[in-house]
Amino acid sequence: MGLPPHEAVITLGTPTNFGTFVPNLVTALFDSFDIDRQIPPELQKLDLIFVSVPEIEGSRAAWQPIIAGHELGHLLQALRPISLGSPLKLDKPLLSKTTDPLPASTPTGFSRARAIEQIAARWLKELICDAYAVHQYGAAGVAALSDFLSFVSPVSFAGDTHPPRALRTRLMLKWLGTTADSAQVEIASMVEGLDSDDGLYDWAQLLCKAFESVAEQVWLAVGVWRGTQAYQDRGRQQIVEQLSDLIASGIPGAERIDVEGSVLDVESADVINASWLCFARRKGSSVNRLALKALDTLDFLIKWQAAGGGASETAHSHVYETGPGALSARDLEYRLGATDKSRLTVTPLLPNAIGSASVDLRIGNRFIVFQRANSSGFDALDTNLDPRSIQTSIEKSWGDTFYLHPGQLVLAATLEYIVMPNDLTAQVITRSSYGRLGLLSATAVQVHPNFAGCLTLELVNLGDMPMALTPGERVAQLLLFTMSSPVEDQLEVKYTYPTGPEFSKIRHDEESEVLRRLRKEFGE
16 A cells, blocks of 8 residues: 555454544553653554454455455545545535434534534545445445445445445446446446435435535545556456356365466455355355455465465366376376366465375464363263364464474364365375474375365374474375276265364264264163
8 A cells, every 4th residue: 555564453343343443543542641751662653553343254255345445445544645636515505404413423513514514524534435445346345345334234324424325335336437347347236226315314415416526536536546557447357257267166266367378366356356256146155265265375375475485386288198096296287287077176286386196285374273171071972062162263374383282283274275076086194304303194184086175184293392383384295096986976075165174073973863872872
């Protein structure tokens, strides 16, 4: 955004909780103190931004334009105020004549026209942030904001600080404009006709008309303010279409897309638009989960390449037929480049990942660790007990370190997302370089045909000292084998499209009920 660095303070709250506090947070937190004498100088100089987000995991990917677009737009406005080409024209005498009540939170002590002017100023800030979200994310920005607003309230209403949903949706669709490609139009069609101004008070309808008249000025000002081309003007349709097809088929996107012979890098906004295109077409399973994995992989690759790591590789097709048995490097390259149902997918595929007869696997940044519990033990057949009572999930930033202590078992997952064809099976083993240091990939070694997801790694430190693990390290290998015959039907699986380590679902085993009855009969 071209802004000085800020420290972000993030809080999770209720489903309706989206907000950004951009004034000096230190002053706000310690306003009762003598700042100059009691607050350490290093704290006084720290620039903080307070961002409030709802704790709704299922919408984390789809609603990203709200956080990275709309909410950060408030920070941009605070540090680099925006101005329109001409001021908002309000008919003050007409506003004074309106008799409908103003929002209860409207400050008192002002004339009616002046109070409505202040409401208009706050509305303008919100609409500028809406325009910024559309500028950065195109139709995904429109869909995300409209979806959230409809989630918050089933009707469109005019508030003291926020304009009605109907106005915001209309303006965002207008800003999307005639330059939107067919994919953008398809996404935007989800919100067309969502609301009307029926039922709004007279003063609110007057404000809506005033903002309609300056919509183009707001959009042009945001474009100059940001200094970059709007997303929908950059010709990303083919990238979004291909990413949407991948997500709908159970693959978390790609890092690069071939567009008419040119290989183009995928951006986070492409992934978000692809996920919304899946929603518009009602296709795909676990769309948000797969989109989050795609975003996480892009985040890793950006940091990886900035630190000097090589770019991920693109598999190319080979005219070669594989034989039975373990797959060699040439077999693996053929499978990775195949375009039919024999294709093997490994994403991201970083340089030197393919060995003479294996594919190296890296650990991701999420872990499930054991924690001490009050219970005397854990009974896998007890339906009242859940693995979450003895385990907890943690997430590390890329570049951070996870320490695995002697004798400790931790569930990790591969950075790579794997999609197996129906005629291959695989085994996961620890890389010998790490095995000699005491690291063991314990039990989850078999990968079945048709599997799609990140592989869970059950890591144990058999050494005598804590072992530092950095997300992205190559700790394991995948050995693949051709089966004697393919598996034609997709077997029912307990772990669907996993993108990180998952808690045990042992209670879902079909024989669990039989074992419980046996146990009961024995006790009787």
